[in-house]
Amino acid sequence: MVDKRALLQFCESFINNRVSRIQLNISGIQESLTSETKSSAGDKHETGRAMLQLEREKLGQQLLEAEKIKQNLSKVVLKVTTETIGLGSLVATAKSNYFLAISAGECKVGNSKVYCISPDTPIGKLIRGKRKGDHFIFNGESIGITAVH
Numbered sequence: 001m002v003d004k005r006a007l008l009q010f011c012e013s014f015i016n017n018r019v020s021r022i023q024l025n026i027s028g029i030q031e032s033l034t035s036e037t038k039s040s041a042g043d044k045h046e047t048g049r050a051m052l053q054l055e056r057e058k059l060g061q062q063l064l065e066a067e068k069i070k071q072n073l074s075k076v077v078l079k080v081t082t083e084t085i086g087l088g089s090l091v092a093t094a095k096s097n098y099f100l101a102i103s104a105g106e107c108k109v110g111n112s113k114v115y116c117i118s119p120d121t122p123i124g125k126l127i128r129g130k131r132k133g134d135h136f137i138f139n140g141e142s143i144g145i146t147a148v149h
Helices: 004-035 043-073 122-127
Strands: 090-093 097-100 105-109 112-117 135-138 141-148
Touching (some): 004 112, 122 135
Parallel strands (some): 097 112
Antiparallel strands (some): 090 141
16 A cells, blocks of 8 residues: 555645745736836726736635645644544545545555545545445445555
8 A cells, every 4th residue: 555654745745836836926916016117008007907916816815725725734644543534544445545635636656546635525525434344426336445544
């Protein structure tokens, strides 16, 4: 089975990159706003500034969401192994492997593929609280849980 530390590092890298990209975009917009001087363009100038400010607000919201996700990721404890699936569980099923942390997509470790998912995703909600040997129905298909780490 895949090392959960590698999966956690993948998730941390994913969210840190996302935060950095958003911050970079906010800085670019801030620079555009401060470098623009009042010109004779009048309404065009004001419309451009308003659009930049709206974009900055939108990015601010995205940054808040990303920081919240980062905070949730910090709650993942790898040392705890329980029989019941919860935050930080590595779950093997008959179809795929899942790491319950944040939605960060597919992580390839060696020959294994693991989907890093949030507990709030559809599959995350279905497998939370289940144990090895349990089944869940997804897209009309019964999927068995073969291991929980």
